[in-house]
Amino acid sequence: MFLNLQTDIKEIVTEKFIRQKxxxxxxxxxxxxxxxxxxxxxxxxxxxxxxxxxEKGIYDVxxxxxxxxxxxxxxxxxxxxxxxxxxxxxxxxxxxFPNNLTISIL
Numbered sequence: 001m002f003l004n005l006q007t008d009i010k011e012i013v014t015e016k017f018i019r020q021k022x023x024x025x026x027x028x029x030x031x032x033x034x035x036x037x038x039x040x041x042x043x044x045x046x047x048x049x050x051x052x053x054x055e056k057g058i059y060d061v062x063x064x065x066x067x068x069x070x071x072x073x074x075x076x077x078x079x080x081x082x083x084x085x086x087x088x089x090x091x092x093x094x095x096x097f098p099n100n101l102t103i104s105i106l
Contacts, residue, residue: 018064022051 026048029036049055
């Protein structure tokens with residue numbers, strides 16, 4: 001069996017591109033292919049409510065503007081420490097903090 005691993009990875013270097021990708025991800029659950037919900041704001045696994053309405057969802061979200069600011073001021077290691085520390089401090093239940101936190105800035 002041959003596994004074809006094609007990717008369409010693009011480095012995000014502008015805020016406009018970040019907003020474009022966030023919009024795509026937020027609207028994906030209502031697209032014809034998936035149609036998981038009627039309104040993209042109702043998809044519980046999305047950060048759309050956080051960005052569009054300022055409401056906290058079921059996951060903690062760090063705004064991309066904050067991540068960009070931290071990234072510009074810090075090294076990658078410091079970025080990880082800062083974001084994971086903020087996540088711990090903002091979480092009501094720190095026991096839910098994963099041991100292997102992965103931070104992706106899209």
